[in-house]
Amino acid sequence: MIKSILISFFCCFMCIVVTDAQNIVGAESNRNSFFLSLGSTNSSFQDVKYSNVKYSGLLVSFGLGYNSNSIKRIWELGLQANISRETASTYDNGKATMLNPIIYFTYLKPVNKTFYVGVRIDAVDLYIRSIEGLGNNGSYLLNGSHLYGTAMVNVDLSKSLKLQGTVNIGLLSYQKEGTSFAYFAPQNVLESEVFDYQDQAITNIFGYKYFELRNITNNLNIRNGIHLQYKKMSIGYDWSLKYFATVKSYPVTIGIHNIVLRYRF
Amino acid sequence: MKPLIYSISLFLTIVLFLSCESTFMEPDPGTSNRDIFNEYTNIVKQKYAMLEFKNVDIVELQSKIGATITENTTQAELFNALGSITLSLRDGHSTIQKEDTLIGYDFTEGYPPGFDIEILNNNYIATSTNSQMNRITAEGDEEIIIAVYGNLPQDEQLAYLRIPSWDVIITDEQIENIFASFANAKGLIFDIRQNTGGNPVLATKFASYLTNDVVFIGEERFKTGPDANDFSNSKAFLKPANSEVRFTRPVAVLTDRYCYSASTTFVASVNPLERVTIIGQRTGGGSGSVGDGYLANGWKWSLSTSEFIDYQNNNLDDGFDPDIPVLLDLQTTDKDEVIERAIMELQ
DSSP, X not given: OHHHHHHHHHHHHHHHHHHHHHHHHHHOGGGEEEEEEEEEEEEEEEETTTOSOOEXXXXXXXXXXXXXXXXXXXXXXXXXXXXXXXXESSOXXXXXXXXXXXXXXXXXXXXXXXXXXXXXEEEEEEEEEEETTOSGGXXXXXXXXXXXXXXXXXXXXXXXXXXXXXXXXXXXXXEEEXXXXXXXXXXXXXXXXXXXXTOTTTTOTTOGGGOEEEETTTEEEEEEEEXXXXXXXXXXXXXXXXXXXXXXXXXXXXXXXXXXXXXEO | OHHHHHHHHHHHHHXXXXXXXXXXXXXXOOOSHHHHHHHHHHHHHHHOSOTTTTTOOHHHHHHHHHTTOOTTSOHHHHHHHHHHHHHHTOOTTOEEEETTEEEXXXXXXXXXXXXXXXXXXXXXXXXXXXXXXXXXXXXXXXXXXXXXXXXXXXXXXXXXXXXXXXXXXXXXXXXXXXXXXXXXXXXXXXXXXXXXXXXXXXXXXXXXXXXXXXXXXEEEEEBOSSSTTOBOOEEEEXXXXXXXXXXXXXXXXXXXXXXXXXXXXXXXXXXXXXXXXXXXXXXXXXXXXXXXXXXXXXOEEEEEOEEEEETTSOBOTTOOOOSEEOOXXXXXXXXXXXXXXXXXXXX
């Protein structure tokens, strides 16, 4: 139900913005652009439910999307995928592969010439880890949608050089962690007093029945970035943090760093 | 002035947050002999779901065996010490593994064979013996048998279905076709001997074809936290398959000691059904769900992190006694006593 409301909200929001954007495209078409990005991802992970050992690793990130920039508003719709190959900090076996595709939308209004505020919605934020050598716990799944409050500073350093800094603070998340304290099923399933192997929503990553709404007080979710833009190219550094616990005192921490080159068409 | 303040504040915020996830993370665990021993025994203490049923005092073991662990203890000695704790659980799901060496409980030890593939093939299901028998094999590997089904030459009104493993991929359509072929059978022999488990979802799916009603089958008690009493009391039900070809006539389920894990789930699911009779040997048990992970030195552990209490309040982890115990006589190769007893029961 809540998922449907969030999706409806996202769709309505998109319709309004796209309609708006069509007007802007006519007036300021030079500020609307598709973009492609490519970079490196450095990720780290710790799930204290299973071990205090940290995993971290490096690989690649890529993205594409559409960005509209005007005096009245900035919005961006994009897909970003982060992939990394992680190693445990204290042993060599049991390497993990991390895949994190995100479909996001950002909408910002100017407070003044350089400062913008708005929201970011991660409509899909899928975090999948596959750990070599394990059976039932060989996969870690976290699927969610997030609403952030966003602030951005846009500073023109020169005529063609622009510095942009963004802070996104997660306000609400609607998500499901696939693993509980001791088994590959969400904790809220086990605490629901009924367990049904025939219930496909338990193992299905998109089984919305067991998604739960979390907020900033029990789900720290931050995305920051600094981007330096020169004409059509930009180089940026993005960092995201997730910190939450579905079992009290056993937090999960996920950090993802990206250094990306973006080209605007 | 204001834009400058905004800008400085925002950039300071970004700098403050950059790369700080490590401050949220717990420090890495130690990897000394003592650290590894403590890590494993704490995992057993916190996650293993049947310490009480197995009558294992983990605190005493921690103290007794832990006293022998020093920094002079060799890796082989440490591994054996952890292995002795694993073996004390008497649980085939619980293992400790170091590279290619695995220590785990052999739940079949001391039990006579309850199944012989030659006897089964030569007298009942081989194509040369029984042309009516159908086979589903793994895609790309015909040597891997997923299901054997058809009618028995000894009584063509009786259907036979053999599922050697629940760790296979079989489509819903294939399952429908299997049960559709039993439409005119007066009884079904469901042979899961040697089926050591796999996916409990698949086992339950097959079980769901044997009922028209929602049936209470027991409680699965999952560990939900570290304390001794942190358990869920998750009630479990068998729901009828959404199908027109459910089989609701008498069924004989054939078991042996190798029926383990998801096969115990299957037996627990169909046992409450009045039309179902379990025939053969005591199953291997393994009724708990399994969690696994790595210790800080890379050794792999797996443990039962739930226990299943059936609808008659029995813990099934040490095995399930059949309604009709039958032993296989390997000296008589012209018949399978377990199948013969099932035929007699269904006739």
